[in-house]
Amino acid sequence: MIRDYLIERRSWICLFFVIQILILFVSYLDSAIPLMPLFYIIFLSMLVFSMFLIFRYHKETRFYKSLAEWENNLDLTTIAEPESPFEKMVEQSIVNQSVLLKKEATENLLMLEQEKDELLAWIHEVKTPLTAMHLMIDRLDNEKTRAQLNHEWLRIHLLLDQQLHQRRIPFMENDLYIEETDLKTLLFKEIKMLQSWCMQKGLGFEVDLEVATVLTDAKWLAFMLRQLLTNAVKYSDSSDILIKSYHKNGRNVLDVTDFGRGIDPKDLSRIFDKGFTSTTSHLDQAATGMGLYLTSRIAKPLLITIAVDSRLGEGTTFTLTFPKRNEFVDIAGM
Known part of the structure; x- marks a missing residue:
């Protein structure tokens, strides 16, 4: 700040020194003016000027500091x-700009909330014809056509489901209800939803649940599993997907393992980033880069730790480590 102040006042400082030099120059030209008293006067002037600068520095920079x-x-x-x-x-x-920014921020927030409410309402409205469409597809006689339409219907359903949960995540803490959740019921419901897609790809599921229940929010955990199972089916060819739960270090753990194409090591640190798809299959138009991002966002309020182990060409394992009961003391519903 001292340097900035001296730069700001450099014209005044230069003017002061020019005046002192001018006085000395006049004394040099006029021999009648004694030189030594002038040196004494200039010294005192510089001393007073220095004290004045110090005083003004503290006074003038307070506001800018x-x-x-x-x-x-x-x-x-x-x-x-x-x-x-x-x-x-x-x-x-500054006051005028702050008032304007506050007004614009309020207006933008209201518009954002309105758009979010409209989108949520639209998603709920779309679900009705989607349900009717699913019933109509099930009545089709042509098995091949029915399987293809079921697959496309499922893609639309999953994309809408992602959008719905993405809009709800900022208010997720208000919706949490932590309870003992039956893993078998939850998993089989999600597997059944993907059944037509799995049949089309010739995939199956091998489920081994040593741990029957976990302490979490059933609705949000179901969404997390939906994203992991969807990815497992999407990137697998013909091998079964392995799901198992067990105890480890006093915690409940759930593994979802596929034996598909795997994840490139250079992509592992980025798979939970918003919008990231892949560097190995960058032209995959079906990937949105949102599933794992939303899964990681949801895991934090649920105190679930997600770990990934993958080898390119061999498959991927997502490991969900659930918290202990005493870690939920600050979450409503416990």
């Missing part, structure tokens, strides 16, 4: 009271 330390959070109470007319002009400009 508070601006430099301002957190830009539209809270103007932390800014020092302006004293000079120019400081008041700066403060008034």
Whole structure:
């Protein structure tokens, strides 16, 4: 700040030194003016000027120091009271801009909430004809056509489901209900939903549940499993998908293992990033890059740890480690 202040006042400082040099020059031209007293006067002038600069530095930089330390959070109470007319002009400009930004932020938030509500309403409206369409597909006689339509219907259903949960995630904590959840019931419901797709690809599931129940929110865990199972089916060819639960280090653990194409090692650190699909199959138009991102977002409030073990060309294992009961003491519903 001292350097900035000296740069700001450099014209005044230069003017002062020019005047002192001018006085010495006049004394040099006029021999009647004694030189030594002038040196004494210039020395005192420089001393007074230095003290004046120090005083003005503390007085003039107080307001600007508070601006430099301002957190830009539209809270103007932390800014020092302006004293000079120019400081008041700066403060008034900041106040006007803050009021405008607050107004725009409020309007944008209202528009965002309105768009979110409209999208949620649209998703719920679309579910009705989708359900009717599914019933109509089931009545088709042509088995091949029925399987193809079922697959496309499932893709639409899963994409809508992603959108629905994505809009609900910011308010997820208000919707949590932690309870003992039956894994078998939950898993078989999700597997049944993917049945037509699995039959089309010749896939099966091998389920080994040493742990029958886990402590979590059933609805949000179902969505997480839906994303993992969907990925497992999507990237598998003909091998069965293995699902098993067990105890490890005093915690309940659930593994979802496929024996598909696997994940490139250079992609492992990015698979939970929003919008990331793959570097090995970058032209895959069906991938949205949202499933694993949403899964990781949901895992945090549920205190579930997700680990990934994958080898390219050999398959992938997603491991969900559930929290202990005493870790849920701060979550409503326990």
